[in-house]
Amino acid sequence: MLKVELRAARIPGLPGLAADHYWLLVIRGAEASDLQTCDRWEIWQFARQNQSCWGHLHKNLLAPCQGVGSGPSHLIEQWMGDDALSMAAKIESSPSNYPFKESYRYWPGPNSNTFAQWIVREKMNLGKRAVGKSFPVPDTI
Numbered sequence: 001m002l003k004v005e006l007r008a009a010r011i012p013g014l015p016g017l018a019a020d021h022y023w024l025l026v027i028r029g030a031e032a033s034d035l036q037t038c039d040r041w042e043i044w045q046f047a048r049q050n051q052s053c054w055g056h057l058h059k060n061l062l063a064p065c066q067g068v069g070s071g072p073s074h075l076i077e078q079w080m081g082d083d084a085l086s087m088a089a090k091i092e093s094s095p096s097n098y099p100f101k102e103s104y105r106y107w108p109g110p111n112s113n114t115f116a117q118w119i120v121r122e123k124m125n126l127g128k129r130a131v132g133k134s135f136p137v138p139d140t141i
Contacts, residue, residue: 003027004087006076006120008129009067015106016070020129022116025064026088038064041091043112045104054095055102057115077124090119099138109135 005027008020023042040063043056052059067073079087095101098118100110109132117126117133126133 001029001080002084002088003078003080004084004091005078006116006124007065007073008076008127009073010070012069015131018129019131020127021068021112022076022126022130023112024087024091024116024119026091027064040064041094043101043104043110043115045106045111047102047104056104057095057098057101076127077120079123083123087119087123094119105132107131109133110137111135 003025005025006022007025008022010016011019011021021042023040025038025040027038029037040060042058042061044053044058044061045056047053047056050058050061053061062068065073090097094115098115100114103110105111111132113126113130113132114135114137117130118137120126
């Protein structure tokens with residue numbers, strides 16, 4: 001079983017009054033609720049912060065459901081079946097395909113929300129607290 005979750009948490013400080021940080025979880029396993037078989041994917045403001053990173057793109061920098069300093073995370077959406085398969089493939093190929101893994105700007109982007117919107121753009125639009133979601137990402141690199 002495979003499940004993909006979109007999660008968000010309020011960012012710390014004054015910007016957190018209006019902005020959230022979004023990331024994705026790829027959860028594999030018989031019960032797809034076992035976070036031991038989970039990978040967290042996100043763009044982080046600082047590059048190269050762990051062993052599984054590509055510039056600002058990080059895999060498993062933080063625990064799957066851990067917030068980013070201003071409270072807990074919350075589930076935005078989840079996908080299973082064919083939707084989860086196609087999204088997981090896009091997420092897991094993002095080290096090769098995401099064009100802004102070496103760039104980060106809080107405003108107007110590219111940032112964590114630009115990446116999350118790029119992944120989910122065929123399924124949904126991120127909420128109004130997703131600062132950077134509208135930063136243009138080319139279809140091909």
